[in-house]
Amino acid sequence: MPIAGLQFDKILVEKLKPLEAPLKINSNLSIKDVSKEDASVKGNACVRFDFVFGLDYTPKQANVELKGHLLFMEKEKEVDSILAEWKKTKKVAPALLEQVLNAVLVKCNIKALLLSQELGLPPHIRMPTLANKSGASNYLG
Template sequence: MPIVGFNFDKTTAEKKANVKKGMQASHSILIKSVLPEKINLGKEQTSSGLKFTFEYNVKYEPKIGEVNVTGHILFLEEEKRIKEILTNWTKNKKIESELTTQIINTAIVKSTIKALSLSQDLNLPPHLPIPVVSPHIDKAREYIG
């Protein structure tokens, strides 16, 4: 079933020191909780779903700064399937790989963009490679006649 909602709950960014040569940026994402959620689909219509809470962090080392983003994803699913997912999460803190991939990829795409914007506001470098254009100098071609 589909993802039907995405929201940021909290964003923080802090620059602790000036950027130094040799600085490293690393990022991580973690699903913090999985809870049942009633999802409104219209005026009087609700359906069963799940609320996945996540945390996305970017750390600039050595102790230069950090960006933290927390949010949640609403996922629509059948009641039986919801119970299976919740039981597995409660017992093992695990989610099946297909569902994990879908949830994590959605969170990463949205959170990376948000973290990039926040880091730019603080003059921290991007935490992932950004495409750049460099001039292309053509060598004089030899005449072939």
């Protein structure tokens, strides 16, 4: 079943002092809680994944924190199974976790990139660049 939505509940961006070298950017993503939400589709329910995404510009120069939740719609029986596993082990099936974390990472990386740019912070992900290859042909495509 599909991801029904992803929403931010808290956005915090702080530049604690002017940036100095050496600068290291550490990122972290964690699932804090998994709970059930009712869906408007009969026989289905939503699993709510509460997450926290963070960037730390060390040593203590700036930070970005994004808290939010992702809703994943599934059959009622499957939702109960996911919740039972979470309550028992605080883990989620690897295939589901991969799907959830990838969706969260895409949204959080884009949001963090925009927010860090507003404060004049360097990007936390490597941006694509063009490189001129020596001996390249004059093909214009």
